[in-house]
Amino acid sequence: xxxxxxxxxxxxxxxxxxxxxxxxxxxxxxxxxxxxxxxxxxxxxxxxxxxxxxxxxxxxxxxxxxxxxxxxxxxxxxxxxxxxxxxxxxxxxxxxxxxxxxxxxxxxxxxxxxxxxxxxxxxxxxxxxxxxxxxxxxxxxxxxxxxxxxxxxxxxxxxxxxxxxxxxxxxxxxxxxxxxxxxxxxxxxxxxxxxxxxxxxxxxxxxxxxxxxxxxxxxxxxxxxxxxxxxxxxxxxxxxxxxxxxxxxxxxxxxxxxxxxxxxxxxxxxxxxxxxxxxxxxxxxxxxxxxxxxxxxxxxxxxxxxxxxxxxxx
Numbered sequence: 669x670x671x672x673x674x675x676x677x678x679x680x681x682x683x684x685x686x687x688x689x690x691x692x693x694x695x696x697x698x699x700x701x702x703x704x705x706x707x708x709x710x711x712x713x714x715x716x717x718x719x720x721x722x723x724x725x726x727x728x729x730x731x732x733x734x735x736x737x738x739x740x741x742x743x744x745x746x747x748x749x750x751x752x753x754x755x756x757x758x759x760x761x762x763x764x765x766x767x768x769x770x771x772x773x774x775x776x777x778x779x780x781x782x783x784x785x786x787x788x789x790x791x792x793x794x795x796x797x798x799x800x801x802x803x804x805x806x807x808x809x810x811x812x813x814x815x816x817x818x819x820x821x822x823x824x825x826x827x828x829x830x831x832x833x834x835x836x837x838x839x840x841x842x843x844x845x846x847x848x849x850x851x852x853x854x855x856x857x858x859x860x861x862x863x864x865x866x867x868x869x870x871x872x873x874x875x876x877x878x879x880x881x882x883x884x885x886x887x888x889x890x891x892x893x894x895x896x897x898x899x900x901x902x903x904x905x906x907x908x909x910x911x912x913x914x915x916x917x918x919x920x921x922x923x924x925x926x927x928x929x930x931x932x933x934x935x936x937x938x939x940x941x942x943x944x945x946x947x948x949x950x951x952x953x954x955x956x957x958x959x960x961x962x963x964x965x966x967x968x969x970x971x972x973x974x975x976x977x978x979x980x981x982x
Contacts, residue, residue: 696723697732697828699841700806704824708815710852711912713747718809718826720841722754724799730830732793734761734809735773737786737825737844739816744789747814754807756797761809764790772835773827780823780844783864784969792831803883819853856888865889867966868975876979877938878947883977885957887930890969897959900924900932904955905940905974913942918960932957953977 701719708714718734732752738744750761750939764770769790779786799805809828829840847861859865867889871882883902887894894900901923903916915922921941924932954974957966968975 679694683920685857688866696839697721697830697841698723699826699828699843699961702826702843702845704845704847704848706848708848708850710815710817710850712850713814716811716824718811718828718843720754720809721804722756722797722799722807723804728832729796729798730832731796731828732759732809733764733829733831733835733840734791734793734811735770735777735825735835736789736791736811736813737773737777737779737782737823737827738813739786739818739820739822741818741820742813742816744787744813748789748791749812751810752793754797755805755811756799756807757795759793759795759797761793764792766947769835775824776835776837776840777827777842780849782823782860783862785858786822788827789824790940791814794972796831799882801958814935815850817853818850818855819857820860821847821857821862849865861870864970867891867963870977873918874980876947877950877953880935880937881977882933882935883955884927885924885932885966887932887966891966892908893964894957894959894966895930901958901960901962902934902936902955903958903962903965904941904977905935905951906938906944906950907952908942908944909949910951913944915942916958916962918962924957926935951964957960 673917698721699718700721702716704716705714734750736744736748745763752761753757770788773788773790823844823846827835827840827842829835833839867886869884875881887898905912905914924934927933938950938953954976956974958964967973
């Protein structure tokens with residue numbers, strides 16, 4: 669019995685110590701500072717430096733992994749150049765061969781204050797860097813990147829890690845910086861740092877299902893798959909006494925009016941739109957926007973479902 673308890677105690681000890689043993693055998697790369705511009709002009713190539721501190725906990729050589737969070741419109745893979753200098757050697761970095769690193773970065777770190785339209789791009793050093801147990805050293809990652817051709821305000825992000833331990837809790841450095849604004853383009857500023865722009869407005873603000881309701885759709889906000897379309901149609905579904913009634917016809921009654929650049933509007937009287945004898949019994953109305961072929965459908969990007977039209981004045 670005594671030997672049995674000794675075995676159990678040894679197993680418990682290993683179970684307790686194993687995570688600490690794992691954490692000890694790392695090359696921790698911490699971000700100590702980032703120097704980036706606060707503004708830029710479309711088409712400009714900006715220079716960013718990321719200061720790091722490296723604390724090896726073993727004698728080993730690993731590749732440096734660097735992650736950069738930026739707007740998709742910047743096309744970082746095509747324009748970015750990444751190099752590094754350090755007390756233990758200098759070198760160049762190349763795009764990671766697949767999405768494994770970038771997927772891990774998004775899963776661990778998220779996308780900062782951005783509501784979307786950004787992506788992590790991963791780079792790996794072309795040669796390993798050697799560390800000695802307990803001998804900390806410093807370094808710097810240098811990044812040059814083109815800011816693209818669109819007016820945009822965004823929060824950039826940076827990750828540093830070593831190839832030996834990946835992007836896991838406690839094994840990478842992370843820094844999000846104040847938002848940078850790019851100007852000089854022809855488009856309306858896309859503020860990724862602000863709340864996600866909602867593409868739909870409803871008038872009147874307070875309505876019942878027996879009122880005439882005006883729905884306005886801005887194709888530049890949210891999912892912009894209907895951007896610059898020549899026609900947009902309303903597809904709506906009413907739940908009446910528990911039964912769904914849908915009107916997704918591509919007829920004049922469903923056709924939205926163009927009231928400006930990528931702005932569309934339609935006014936409906938639910939009873940007439942759904943060919944009902946009375947508005948009584950309408951429990952719910954949902955809707956989406958479609959092209960004439962019906963193969964592009966715009967839903968509420970926040971929910972992934974149709975937009976909701978809920979009466980708020982009885």
